[in-house]
Amino acid sequence: MDLSPSPRAADLTARVRAFLAEEVDPVESAYHDELAARRAGAGDPWQPLPVLEELKAKARERGLWNLFLPKEHAGEYAARFGTDGGEGLTNVDYAPLAEAMGRSAIAPLVMNCNAPDTGNMEVLLRYGSEAQRRDWLEPLLDGRIRSAFAMTEPGVASSDATTMEATAVVDGDEVVVDGRKWWSTGVGHPDCAIFVFMGVTDPDADRHHRHSMVLVPRDTPGVRIERLLPAMGHFDEPLGHGEVSFTDVRVPAANIIGGPGRAFEIAQGRLGPGRVHHCMRLIGLAELALELACKRALERTAFGKPLANLGGNRERIADARIAIDSARLLVLDAAWKLDQGGPLNALSEVAAIKVAVPNMAQQVIDFAIQVHGGAGLSEDFPLAGAFTAARALRLADGPDEVHRGMVARLELGKYGARR
Ligand SMILES: Cc1cc2nc3c(=O)[nH]c(=O)nc-3n(C[C@H](O)[C@H](O)[C@H](O)COP(=O)(O)OP(=O)(O)OC[C@H]3O[C@@H](n4cnc5c(N)ncnc54)[C@H](O)[C@@H]3O)c2cc1C
Known part of the structure; x- marks a missing residue:
């Protein structure tokens, strides 16, 4: 098993990180402030803020656009709408890029790598007719719709x-x-x-x-x-x-x-790789939560000590690090198996990460909220929104129980059990 990124993926990861640091991070908190103001009546929160279009243009200029395009289905579209006119990426190569984007609530959108559009674009790539691709896939890849x-x-x-x-x-x-x-x-x-x-x-x-x-x-x-x-x-x-x-x-x-009667097959195909992307992004979100927790725990003092040195906080920080790194390896393992043999080669691994990663992220973010005290639940930090995102993903891609059912079925199947 080789989980190391290709030279192209390593280069793209560095470029995505630089884009986030130089263009997205400096405006993201102002973005959320403006959105909050609109929600409070200063405008329409459903009209996308102009900064999003500006960031989309900048991402595109830097060649950081439609990075999700899968190697096996990208075809001519990678050359026309993908990054650097290049081919699509493997799942292993996409993982660090999605992780980097996952730290930000807006980065996936500005790089045209957000759900549900990526999953829908994959459906059209895999199953769409020529006319369906022309009418809907192309404007989606172009970010027009x-x-x-x-x-x-x-x-x-x-x-x-x-x-x-x-x-x-x-x-x-x-x-x-x-x-x-x-x-x-x-x-x-x-x-x-x-x-x-x-x-x-x-x-x-x-x-x-x-x-x-x-x-x-x-x-x-x-x-x-x-x-x-x-x-x-x-x-x-x-x-x-x-x-x-x-x-x-x-x-x-x-x-x-794809013709009548094929929805179940398409739903399964759509939700395979698409859910891996969610997991990849959640690793990034959990990393952000741990980073914020560590900084807060070192900066703030109570009972004469930094918060980091109170109670079981050091152990919790260690557990969070172990949990994130374990989850990342599970995700890379699933990504590698998808790359080797497609969704049927990774049924158990993909189902496993759909359970493991949102639960891990939920726990790590919950710890980060606790370390922040009341501030953790406020909108001054991205933690309350992050917690909601992790919690929602325990349902949004199908409930934990369904994925556990798949893992158990495959496990018991090794010993002759029927469905
Ligand atoms: C933020 C968010 C975004 C979403 N986005 C989309 C979207 O874009 N498009 C879309 O179509 N849907 C979307 N969904 C819906 C999501 O896919 C469904 O909520 C999910 O599939 C569960 O279906 P349900 O809500 O009908 O729950 P039900 O099917 O009613 O299940 C309720 C509960 O029953 C239990 N259960 C179900 N099956 C089993 C089982 N086999 N074993 C044990 N227990 C079980 C679980 O505890 C489960 O949570 C989204 C949901 C959320 C929260």
Whole structure:
């Protein structure tokens, strides 16, 4: 196993870190202040702040754009929209870049490497027709539009992707989409132009072939954003998470991705690498939390000693370091196995990191909040938002229990157990 970055990845990592230090870090706290002011009534928090567009242009100038493009599917798109006109990156090579971006709430967005767009772009790269790629993938890669993934429904337990009840019925050369989705991330953004919608096409097919994925333009009649949902009080502007109703929405049948009945397969394919990216970024967020905790613990004094020397804080710092480094190795191991043999080669490893990393990050960030005292829960530090992000990721990519179920099934399968 070789987990060392290629020379290109090492170079890109240094460049991403320099971009963050020189361009993003100096403006990020002002960005959050301005957003908070808008939330308090000084403007519209859903209109992206101009600084985001400025940073996007700077990232692009530096060749730090669409870094997520996967080596095996990037093809001509890497040359046209990727970094340095080069080819896509392996998962192992992308890991340190995503980790660096994960320290910032805005860096993934300004480098066009944010969820859910990356996952949707991967779907179009892997399964999209030529016309679907031209109409939707290219503007996404170009950063002109954004997208949402509409799978989860309020009415059914969406941990099980085969239970979705919304419908996508083929009617001649059209497909008619009906149903209600929620937690569709990205729908709050004014540039969100396209939804990847999952619905039942053939209720009589076996449970893994009933559903289709359909590209539904946001401005199609019958699409309605009902509300934007706060996650533990955070609306996550400018992307947001929305509840969306689809009523007799008609789009060309050619908008079905990969043909009818392939939604389950696409959902699995989409959420494999995409979830690895979340884990990679969370390692960076946990690193940031530990860094802030250590600095605070050395700077601040109580009972005549630096906080670092009180109670069990040194041991907690050590445990956090051990936990982060262990999680990073698990992520790199999963990334390497994905690179060697694709998602089927890394089923257990990918499921394992989806459990291990958000739980690790949640604990490390919780410790950092505690060390900061009341300040840790305020908006003066990024810790409360970081905690929410880590906590949400224990659900957003499917609940821990489902991933544990996968690890256990594969483990028991070694000894002859059936599903
Ligand atoms: C911040 C955020 C962003 C999201 N973004 C998106 C998005 O962009 N697009 C999208 O489609 N969805 C998105 N989601 C939704 C997310 O994918 C679902 O919430 C998740 O899949 C769980 O589905 P559910 O909420 O219906 O929970 P349910 O399926 O109702 O599950 C509830 C609980 O039941 C238990 N459970 C379920 N299955 C098992 C099992 N096999 N074994 C043991 N216990 C089990 C677990 O404790 C689980 O948490 C997002 C969610 C959040 C919080």
